[in-house]
Amino acid sequence: MNVTVIGAGLAGSECAWQLAQRGIQVELHEMKPEKMTPAHTTEYFAELCCSNSLRGAGLENAVGLLKEELRRLDSLILQCADATRVEAGGALAVDRHGFARLVTEKVRSHPNITVIPGEVTEIPEGEVIIASGPLTSDALAETLQGLLGEHSDLHFFDAAAPLVSAESVDMEHAWMGSRYDKGTDDYVNCPMNQEEYDAFWKELTTAQEAEVHGFEDSMVFEGCMPVEVMARRGHDTLLYGPLKSRGLDDPRTGRWPYAVVQLRRDNAEGSVYNLVGFQTHLKFPEQRRVFSMIPALRNAEFLRYGVMHRNTFLDSPRLLDRYYRLKKEPRIAFAGQMTGVEGYVESAASGFLVGVETARRLKGQPPVDFPREMAIGALALYISNESVTQFQPMNINFGIIPPLDHFVKGKRNKNAEISQRALAILEEKKADILA
Ligand code: FAD
Numbered sequence: 001m002n003v004t005v006i007g008a009g010l011a012g013s014e015c016a017w018q019l020a021q022r023g024i025q026v027e028l029h030e031m032k033p034e035k036m037t038p039a040h041t042t043e044y045f046a047e048l049c050c051s052n053s054l055r056g057a058g059l060e061n062a063v064g065l066l067k068e069e070l071r072r073l074d075s076l077i078l079q080c081a082d083a084t085r086v087e088a089g090g091a092l093a094v095d096r097h098g099f100a101r102l103v104t105e106k107v108r109s110h111p112n113i114t115v116i117p118g119e120v121t122e123i124p125e126g127e128v129i130i131a132s133g134p135l136t137s138d139a140l141a142e143t144l145q146g147l148l149g150e151h152s153d154l155h156f157f158d159a160a161a162p163l164v165s166a167e168s169v170d171m172e173h174a175w176m177g178s179r180y181d182k183g184t185d186d187y188v189n190c191p192m193n194q195e196e197y198d199a200f201w202k203e204l205t206t207a208q209e210a211e212v213h214g215f216e217d218s219m220v221f222e223g224c225m226p227v228e229v230m231a232r233r234g235h236d237t238l239l240y241g242p243l244k245s246r247g248l249d250d251p252r253t254g255r256w257p258y259a260v261v262q263l264r265r266d267n268a269e270g271s272v273y274n275l276v277g278f279q280t281h282l283k284f285p286e287q288r289r290v291f292s293m294i295p296a297l298r299n300a301e302f303l304r305y306g307v308m309h310r311n312t313f314l315d316s317p318r319l320l321d322r323y324y325r326l327k328k329e330p331r332i333a334f335a336g337q338m339t340g341v342e343g344y345v346e347s348a349a350s351g352f353l354v355g356v357e358t359a360r361r362l363k364g365q366p367p368v369d370f371p372r373e374m375a376i377g378a379l380a381l382y383i384s385n386e387s388v389t390q391f392q393p394m395n396i397n398f399g400i401i402p403p404l405d406h407f408v409k410g411k412r413n414k415n416a417e418i419s420q421r422a423l424a425i426l427e428e429k430k431a432d433i434l435a
Contacts (some may be wrong), residue, residue: 001025001362003127006120006140008032008045010077010344011336011351012131013103017076018355020112024362028107031119037135038309039160044100045107046077050160050224051274052266053093054081054345059419060412062396066345066375067092068419069426070352073433076106077348086265087186089178095268123147123332127362129354131335133347134158134311141312147329148319158224159279159308162287165301166271169263174296179247187264188273189248190296191257200293201238204231207286210308226308227278242277261294272303281308313340316383317391323357323367324350324380333358339383342393349376349396350383356433368433372402374422 001024005016008030016026032043039049055063071078084098107113121139123130132140169188176185192200207228231238238259239245245256263273280287284305291297316339319326324339326332335354336347353376357367370377378401382394394400398415401422408414 002027003129003358003362004029004124005129005131007130007132007136007336008104008107008115009131009133009336010046010347011133011354012129013046013107014075014077014348014351015129015131015335015355015358016107016113017110018352019359020110021074022356022359022363024112024359026113027116028113029116029118029120031117031137034117035119035137037133037137039135039307041304042097042100044097044104046080046103047100048094048096048344050158050279051093051264051276052086052096052099053088053091053264055091055343057092058090060415062375062398062401062415063343063345065419065422066349066379066396068423069374069376070345070349072423072426072430073352075348075352076103077345080106084268086268086270088264089182089186093264096266098268127331127358129333129335129358130338131351132338134313134337135309136312136338148314150315157308158311159226159281160306161275161278161280162291162302162306163266163272163274163304164263164297165303166273168299168301169273170296170298172296173298174263175251177248177251181249187262187276188296189250190261190263190294191245191248191250192243192259192261192294194258196293196295197239197243197259198235200290201231201235203290203293204228207290208283209286210281210283224279226280226282226306228280228282261297278306279308280306282306311337311393313338313393315391316340317386317388320384322380322384324354324383337393340391340393341379341383342395346379346394346396349379352376353380365435368429371425372400373418373425375401 003019003024004027005012006029008028016028019026040047058064080099080102081094084095084102086093086095108115119137122143174188174190176188178186230241243259245260248256248260250257262276264276266272266274287305321327324333324335333354335351339350341347341350372378372381375396379396382400401418404417408417
């Protein structure tokens with residue numbers, strides 16, 4: 001029993017692993033490093049191309065539940081994320097390279113996985129899982145367009161934030177700590193007074209943007225909105241968004257500053273930091289000019305500038321079933337961001353489900369039917385819900401999971417109880433899923 005998986009990103013690596021763990025022989029095709037996407041820079045599998053955070057860890061938020069489900073079901077991505085975790089308050093953030101290196105080592109050394117280097121341009125015969133991501137190479141994207149017609153022609157734009165070296169941050173104008181002192185020294189906080197913010201905002205909203213073909217008439221995904229686009233919505237918008245100072249007591253004044261830019265540790269050593277919420281598509285010299293107006297970043301060394309890319313996804317409710325299989329040709333399934341799930345963990349979760357269900361089908365086992373009450377199931381059922389007419393990429397959220405049948409006071413308590421319900425269902429199904 002053989003399966004071809006195209007793309008060794010978050011979804012493809014997880015999917016290949018789940019298949020292989022169930023005794024299926026996998027041919028995993030990856031075009032890096034021979035051919036790079038515009039946002040990937042290393043040879044590693046499961047490379048995180050922007051933030052190093054897999055977002056909230058607690059069970060009162062939906063992505064925390066999704067991670068816990070994957071963790072309990074022996075997900076490769078969660079196992080490697082937990083092993084390379086760096087401190088980030090209430091979030092699960094990882095050492096970017098350490099994480100990707102570990103995934104790569106594990107996948108490459110699995111006896112049932114054969115890694116085949118090079119770009120795939122045609123869809124192979126047999127069982128195929130396409131997990132080539134939002135930056136699928138042009139040649140394969142064209143082939144898919146031919147196969148799927150009008151339903152593949154959807155896109156929006158994603159941006160990545162810059163990275164700076166820790167030693168270049170001026171700690172005379174910054175301090176380490178977390179919001180409301182949760183966690184330890186997880187973030188470097190870079191304050192600005194009103195005068196500094198006003199000058200920064202003015203330059204940010206008028207700085208020169210890099211040209212991105214088609215961006216003028218595009219959709220921008222809210223979760224990855226460029227900081228300059230957000231700033232143009234109004235003088236105070238950033239003060240309620242990435243620059244909010246609530247809960248950040250400046251040790252020199254004991255007060256919350258007017259604005260705070262947070263830097264999050266990007267590697268285990270703490271030598272690289274990313275600017276939280278600073279996804280951008282300003283021209284590189286403009287990024288240096290404008291972001292250096294933040295006092296603590298006056299002499300910052302930019303290790304990588306922010307970039308913006310086109311992000312393609314399918315009209316999945318018309319095309320895919322609840323196992324992410326192509327309705328008109330079920331030997332072909334899709335996994336990851338291109339199905340319209342949005343985010344690292346969501347991509348891994350779709351790869352997990354496709355891997356498990358494909359292996360079961362090939363082995364003659366009945367499908368698991370992940371229910372809507374579980375985050376993994378809710379995502380798959382949303383993606384394949386034909387009644388969704390204006391399909392947009394979707395992060396996991398409690399809005400797509402059925403509510404409780406009784407009243408619980410307080411949103412956090414309610415969400416935590418929805419998570420407990422999901423985990424109880426998971427425990428009942430676990431032995432079957434792992435079989
Ligand atoms: P990928 O991880 O991109 O993996 C696809 C793999 O397929 C790549 O390794 C690629 O080289 C390979 N490939 C492509 N075409 C071919 C081919 N023809 N033949 C062989 N191999 C091929 N999500 C977040 O949660 N947080 C973020 O901060 C974030 N930032 C993002 C920034 C950008 C610029 C983009 C584009 C997306 C971002 N996302 C973010 C969204 C999404 O979570 C990531 O794109 C995620 O990596 C998607 O996982 P994937 O497995 O679907 O694709």
